[in-house]
Amino acid sequence: MVYxxxxxxxxxGLFVSLLRDRYRIWTTLAVMTGTYLLSLLLxxxxxxxxxxxxxxxxxxxxxxxxxxxxxxFFLHSNxxxxxxxxxxxxxxxxxxxxxxxxxxxxxxxxxTAGALGGTVSILAMLLVxxxxxxxxxxxxQRFSERGPSVFLGGMLVLMGFHYLLCLGKLDALFGVxxxxxxxxxxTGFYCILIFxxxxxxxxxxxxxxxxxxxxxxxxxxxxSGDFVDMMAAVREVRAAQKxxxxxxxxxxxxxxxxxxxxxxxxxxxxxxNTQHNPILFRYHENPYLNAVIATKAAFxxxxxxxxxxxxxxxxxxxxxxxxxxxxxxxxxxxxxxAAAFEGQRRLRFTAIPAEDSLRLEAVYSGALPDKPRFSxxxxxxxxxxAWLFDDTPQEKSELQGLDSTxxxxxxxxxxxxxxxxxxxxxxxxxxxx
Numbered sequence: 001m002v003y004x005x006x007x008x009x010x011x012x013g014l015f016v017s018l019l020r021d022r023y024r025i026w027t028t029l030a031v032m033t034g035t036y037l038l039s040l041l042l043x044x045x046x047x048x049x050x051x052x053x054x055x056x057x058x059x060x061x062x063x064x065x066x067x068x069x070x071x072x073f074f075l076h077s078n079x080x081x082x083x084x085x086x087x088x089x090x091x092x093x094x095x096x097x098x099x100x101x102x103x104x105x106x107x108x109x110x111x112t113a114g115a116l117g118g119t120v121s122i123l124a125m126l127l128v129x130x131x132x133x134x135x136x137x138x139x140x141q142r143f144s145e146r147g148p149s150v151f152l153g154g155m156l157v158l159m160g161f162h163y164l165l166c167l168g169k170l171d172a173l174f175g176v177x178x179x180x181x182x183x184x185x186x187t188g189f190y191c192i193l194i195f196x197x198x199x200x201x202x203x204x205x206x207x208x209x210x211x212x213x214x215x216x217x218x219x220x221x222x223x224s225g226d227f228v229d230m231m232a233a234v235r236e237v238r239a240a241q242k243x244x245x246x247x248x249x250x251x252x253x254x255x256x257x258x259x260x261x262x263x264x265x266x267x268x269x270x271x272x273n274t275q276h277n278p279i280l281f282r283y284h285e286n287p288y289l290n291a292v293i294a295t296k297a298a299f300x301x302x303x304x305x306x307x308x309x310x311x312x313x314x315x316x317x318x319x320x321x322x323x324x325x326x327x328x329x330x331x332x333x334x335x336x337x338a339a340a341f342e343g344q345r346r347l348r349f350t351a352i353p354a355e356d357s358l359r360l361e362a363v364y365s366g367a368l369p370d371k372p373r374f375s376x377x378x379x380x381x382x383x384x385x386a387w388l389f390d391d392t393p394q395e396k397s398e399l400q401g402l403d404s405t406x407x408x409x410x411x412x413x414x415x416x417x418x419x420x421x422x423x424x425x426x427x428x429x430x431x432x433x
Contacts, residue, residue, distance in 0.1 A: 004043045006122055008064050010129035011090040012036050015068050017133055018086050019076035020144040020382045028075055028381050035071040039064030058167070061094050081148040081156060082140065088159040093132060095166035096190070097125045099183055135194045139201035141382075151200060155193065162189040284311045284351075292324050293349070296331035300347055303339040305364075311351035316358050317433050318412070326360060326405045327351070330427050333401045334362040337425060341365045357414075362427040368420040405429055 012032055021028045043060035069087040076083065101121050108120070143149075164170050166186050176182045278297035284290040293309055300307040316323075331349060338345045347364040399406055399418060409416045414431040 003122065003125075004047075004060065004064070005040060006125060007061060007094055008036055008039045008043070008068075010093070010125065011039075011065055011068055014086055014090050014093075014129060014133055015072055015076075016381050017137060018140045019072055019078050019083065020141070021075055021380050022077050023075065023380065025381050025384060031071055031075055032068075035067050039067045042067065057098065058091075058095070062091055065090050078140075078144050079146070079148050081152045082144065085152060085156055085159065086140075088156060088163065089132065089136075092159050092163040092166065093128055095163050096186055097128055099166045099179065099186060100124065100128065103179060103183055132190070132194075136197055139197040142201055151196075155196065158189065158193055158196075162186060162193070165189065278307065283309045286320065286323075288320050288324055289327060292328050293331065296328075296335055299335050300338070303335070303345070305335065305338050305345040305347050308346075308348040309350075311349065312353060316353050316431075318358065318431065322408050326408055326429060329402050329405045330360060330362045330429065334364040334366075334425075334427060336401075337366040338364040341367075341423075343423065356433050358431045358433070360429040360431075363424055364427075365423055366425045367423065368418065368425055402427070 012035075016028065016032055042063050046060045046063055065087050068090070069083060072078075072083045072086070101124050104124055105117055105120060161170065165174070165176075165182065168176075168182065171177070171182065174185060176185060278294065278301045281294060281297065282290060283293040283297070289311070293311065297307045297309065327349075331347075334347055334349070338347050341364075343365065345365045347362065349363075350359075350361045352359045352361070399416065402416060406416050409429055409431060412431040412433065414429065416430075417426075417428050419426045419428070
C-alpha cells in the first residue's frame with residue numbers, strides 16, 4: 001500500500017534540505033507546507049483517474065512533485081538543473097521504494113502481515129529518502145550557487161534511466177528477467193550516482209585545500225620577511241643602546257672633574273631605565289623567535305600587562321618560520337585578549353621542548369567568549385541545516401586568530417586547545433615529532 005502523506009513528507013524534506021532557500025525559515029516552511037497539502041489534495045483527485053496499478057501511483061506522485069518543483073522556483077535560489085535533479089530524485093526514490101519494499105518484506109523470515117508490514121514499509125521508505133538526502137546534502141550545498149553544468153545534466157540523464165529501470169521499462173535493454181535483478185541493478189545506479197557526486201565534491205575540497213596550502217606557503221614566506229625585520233629592529237635597538245652607553249661613559253670622563261656629584265647619578269639613572277626596556281631582554285637563543293617574543297613583550301608593557309616568559313631552547317624538527325608563526329599568533333591573541341580584560345592583567349608564555357614533542361602555552365588574564373547560540377530569528381532553513389551538519393566557522397570559534405597555528409599543529413599530529421579557569425585563559429599547542 002502506498003502512503004502518499006509519507007511520500008510527500010519525504011519529498012518535502014528533500015526539497016528543503018538539498019536546495020538553498022531565499023527567505024526566512026517561517027516563510028519557507030509556510031509555503032512548502034501549503035504545497036504539501038495541495039499535493040495531497042491533487043494526488044487524491046488523480047489516484048482514481050489513471051488506469052492500471054502502476055500509473056495510479058506514479059501519476060499522483062509525479063503531480064505532487066511538480067507542485068513542489070513549482071514552489072522551488074520561488075523559494076530556492078538554485079539553478080534550474082539542480083531543482084529538476086531534486087524533483088527527479090524524489091520521483092526515482094518513490095519508484096525504487098515500490099520495487100524494494102515488496103521484495104524486502106518477502107525476504108523477511110517472519111510474517112509481515114498487518115500493522116507490522118505497514119510499519120516496516122514506512123521505515124524502509126524513510127530510510128531510502130534519508131540515505132539519499134544525507135549522501136547528497138554536502139555536494140549540492142557546495143555547488144548550490146553555481147550555474148548549470150554538463151555534469152549535472154549527465155546526472156539528470158542517469159536519474160531518468162534509474163526511474164525507468166525501477167518501473168521495468170528497461171528490462172529488455174539490460175537483460176533483466178526478475179525483480180531481484182532489477183533491484184540489484186537499480187541499487188547499482190544509486191551507488192554510481194552517489195559515487196559521482198561525492199567524487200566531484202571531494203575533488204572540489206581537494207582543490208580548495210591545495211589553494212589553502214599554497215596560500216599558507218606564501219604567508220610563511222611573507223611572515224618570514226616580517227620576522228627578519230623584527231630581528232633587525234631589535235639589533236638596531238641594541239646597537240643604539242651600546243652607542244648610548246659609550247657616549248654616556250665618554251661624557252662621564254669629560255665631566256668628571258667639573259660636576260662629579262650630578263653626572264654619574266644622571267648616567268646611572270639612564271642606564272637603569274634602558275635596562276627595563278622589555279624589547280632588549282633576551283627571551284630565547286633563537287634570534288628570530290627572540291625578536292617575536294620581544295616585540296610582544298613591548299606591546300604587553302605598553303598595555304600594563306605583566307609579562308613573563310620561560311622559553312627553553314632545544315633542538316626540534318620544526319622550521320624557524322613555522323615556530324615564529326605559532327608563537328606570534330599565540331602571543332598576539334593573548335596580548336589583545338589580556339589588554340581588553342578589566343582588572344590585573346598578566347601573561348605567562350612557556351615553551352617546553354621534550355624528546356619527541358614541543359609544548360607552547362600562553363596563560364593570560366581574560367575570559368573565554370560565550371559560544372554563540374543559534375536563534376531562528378532572521379535565519380533561513382539553509383542556516384539551520386548548516387548549523388546542524390557543518391563545522392563552526394573559524395571566526396566564530398574559540399580558535400579565532402589561530403588559523404596558521406591550527407594548520408601547523410595538524411601537520412605534526414598535535415593538538416591545539418583553548419580552555420579557561422575562572423579569570424584565566426590557557427592557549428596550549430602540542431606538537432609531536
